Amino acid sequence: MNILITALIVSGINALLALLLVIAERFLANYGTCKITINEKEKLDVEGGRSLLASLKEEKIFLPSACGGRGTCAYCKCQISDGAGPVLPTEEALLTAEEIQDQTRLACQVKVKSNLDISIPEELFNIKEFKAKVDRLQDLTYDIKLLRLQLLQPSQINFISGQYVQLESQPYEKVKESVSRAYSIASSNSKKTHIDLMIRLVPEGICTTWVHNYLKEGDELIFTGPMGDFRIHDGVGEIIMVAGGSGMAPMVSLLHELTRNQSKRKITYFFGAVARRDLFYLDEMKDFKRSLSNFTFIPALSKPLPEDNWKGVGGLITVPLENYMKEIKADDAQIYICGSPGLINACGQVLKKHDVTEDRIYFDPFA
Amino acid sequence: MEHLSPWVIFFAAIFTGNILLTYFLGMCSFLSVSKQIKTAVGLGLAVTFVLTVTSALNYFIYYQILKPFHIDYIRYIVFIGVIAATVQLLEMFIERYSEPLYINLGIFLPLITVNCAILGVSLFMIIRKYNFIQSVLFGAGSGLGWFLAILAMAGIRERMKEDKVPSALQGPGITLIIAGIMAMAFIGFSGIVQIQ
Numbered sequence: 001m002n003i004l005i006t007a008l009i010v011s012g013i014n015a016l017l018a019l020l021l022v023i024a025e026r027f028l029a030n031y032g033t034c035k036i037t038i039n040e041k042e043k044l045d046v047e048g049g050r051s052l053l054a055s056l057k058e059e060k061i062f063l064p065s066a067c068g069g070r071g072t073c074a075y076c077k078c079q080i081s082d083g084a085g086p087v088l089p090t091e092e093a094l095l096t097a098e099e100i101q102d103q104t105r106l107a108c109q110v111k112v113k114s115n116l117d118i119s120i121p122e123e124l125f126n127i128k129e130f131k132a133k134v135d136r137l138q139d140l141t142y143d144i145k146l147l148r149l150q151l152l153q154p155s156q157i158n159f160i161s162g163q164y165v166q167l168e169s170q171p172y173e174k175v176k177e178s179v180s181r182a183y184s185i186a187s188s189n190s191k192k193t194h195i196d197l198m199i200r201l202v203p204e205g206i207c208t209t210w211v212h213n214y215l216k217e218g219d220e221l222i223f224t225g226p227m228g229d230f231r232i233h234d235g236v237g238e239i240i241m242v243a244g245g246s247g248m249a250p251m252v253s254l255l256h257e258l259t260r261n262q263s264k265r266k267i268t269y270f271f272g273a274v275a276r277r278d279l280f281y282l283d284e285m286k287d288f289k290r291s292l293s294n295f296t297f298i299p300a301l302s303k304p305l306p307e308d309n310w311k312g313v314g315g316l317i318t319v320p321l322e323n324y325m326k327e328i329k330a331d332d333a334q335i336y337i338c339g340s341p342g343l344i345n346a347c348g349q350v351l352k353k354h355d356v357t358e359d360r361i362y363f364d365p366f367a
Numbered sequence: 368m369e370h371l372s373p374w375v376i377f378f379a380a381i382f383t384g385n386i387l388l389t390y391f392l393g394m395c396s397f398l399s400v401s402k403q404i405k406t407a408v409g410l411g412l413a414v415t416f417v418l419t420v421t422s423a424l425n426y427f428i429y430y431q432i433l434k435p436f437h438i439d440y441i442r443y444i445v446f447i448g449v450i451a452a453t454v455q456l457l458e459m460f461i462e463r464y465s466e467p468l469y470i471n472l473g474i475f476l477p478l479i480t481v482n483c484a485i486l487g488v489s490l491f492m493i494i495r496k497y498n499f500i501q502s503v504l505f506g507a508g509s510g511l512g513w514f515l516a517i518l519a520m521a522g523i524r525e526r527m528k529e530d531k532v533p534s535a536l537q538g539p540g541i542t543l544i545i546a547g548i549m550a551m552a553f554i555g556f557s558g559i560v561q562i563q
Contacts, residue, residue, distance in 0.1 A: 002437075002438070005436060005438065006436075006438045006441055009432060009433075009436060009438060009441075010441055010444060010445060010448075013428065013432070013445055013448065013449075014448050017448060017449065017452035018452075020452065020456070021452055021455055021456060024456050024459055025459060028459040028460055028462075028463050029459050029462070029463065085466060086466070086467050087467075088466060088467055088470050089467060089470055089471055090470060111466065113463070
């Protein structure tokens with residue numbers, strides 16, 4: 001009997017506390033409806049309490065976010081002139097002092113708590129959400145797959161060669177959430193009904209594990225895009241490309257455009273890999289050599305296996321790059337690099353040593 | 368213990384019977400959050416708030432509900448429940464009104480719930496048979512004493528930021544040594560008034 005009374009009283013006290021918390025939440029965590037004004041013309045009414053990035057996404061305005069809102073890529077920068085609150089430590093880590101002075105904030109970190117006045121680049125309004133079907137899923141190497149998507153709704157996409165899309169993964173097994181990850185479009189932009197993506201399996205990667213192990217041909221998925229400002233820049237100087245593994249994706253798209261425009265520029269593509277099993281698209285590269293007036297594909301293996309019988313260039317990709325930079329006159333050359341921050345840094349050092357100014361180096365970094 | 372003035376208890380809780388430096392309760396957040404003065408102030412105020420509110424609530428619940436029904440043995444569970452609810456309330460409040468502080472405190476805000484100083488104060492006030500005013504001032508004083516200790520530690524650590532500490536002692540090692548020296552310094556206060 002005593003135990004019953006104890007249980008009842010303790011439950012009663014806990015119930016009262018729970019009630020108190022529910023009431024408090026209604027007042028404290030409830031931000032009501034907030035008005036977001038974009039570029040002084042678009043006005044949106046959103047439910048407060050979520051990040052600006054998520055709230056805009058609900059309203060079909062897609063800010064680029066290679067990391068899917070985790071606060072690591074800094075792609076979601078926008079100007080917030082009113083209503084953003086103090087700068088958060090997670091933002092300070094990724095914004096420069098000038099940017100903060102300029103009212104630049106990270107949309108994935110700023111929470112919508114009151115009315116906001118924001119400015120975003122006009123071209124972001126072109127970004128749409130696409131429903132697509134997996135047309136082909138094939139192995140390029142032991143850890144890279146080619147994902148060909150057929151667009152369903154909308155059925156066509158207009159993009160600039162070099163741009164990327166954000167793929168939405170779907171829950172599988174223990175993964176209950178859907179994440180958004182960026183992949184460059186590897187196909188020609190003259191093909192508007194299908195796009196190719198190159199996806200490398202990242203150990204413990206949520207999205208890449210889903211693509212490699214759970215996605216099947218015929219499955220439908222969602223992606224947003226196109227985004228990004230990595231593209232071919234006009235000029236007469238030669239073009240030097242550096243990218244290994246899945247970094248080849250935007251380069252393929254650029255090469256298609258250069259072929260279509262019958263560019264006479266000299267193009268050299270340095271492809272860095274570890275061993276022969278990392279090489280792929282060799283036939284496609286031969287095709288480009290035939291159709292472009294002056295294209296050379298230079299793969300370099302840093303640790304070829306004995307059975308690879310590798311007679312080509314050896315070492316990390318910075319080695320042939322450095323040797324090449326020593327030979328040529330690089331006054332008007334343009335360098336296009338796609339890869340990890342480590343690769344970009346290493347190449348940057350090599351280029352700086354050879355007096356290549358920053359305005360002629362274009363990066364597409366992995367998030 | 369009705370003969371003790373509540374203000375004597377308040378004073379003693381800050382200096383001579385400092386919950387952190389004399390009784391060594393509430394050490395983990397003390398060691399982790401004492402790197403920056405700004406964050407230490409935020410956490411110190413949060414702990415003071417929780418201590419004052421929970422000592423009042425727990426006093427009320429113990430003497431008005433638990434004791435009359437002869438279920439005072441369940442106080443450990445009930446006190447923790449009240450502390451958890453208070454901390455949740457505080458979290459919501461801080462998240463709304465000071466998001467930078469909320470992010471700076473990180474996991475240490477919800478960890479206030481299992482800070483042994485909080486439960487310790489509630490249990491002490493029962494053991495020492497304080498009345499309501501004495502309990503509330505004991506809670507507030509303990510909070511301020513904890514605040515004082517973490518503030519002093521943060522000040523010392525910020526001052527020491529540029530100094531060369533032997534690599535084996537960096538981080539928790541040197542912090543514990545500093546805490547020990549601070550505790551010895553506080554022993555100097557003990558002659559002022561003896562509560563226990």
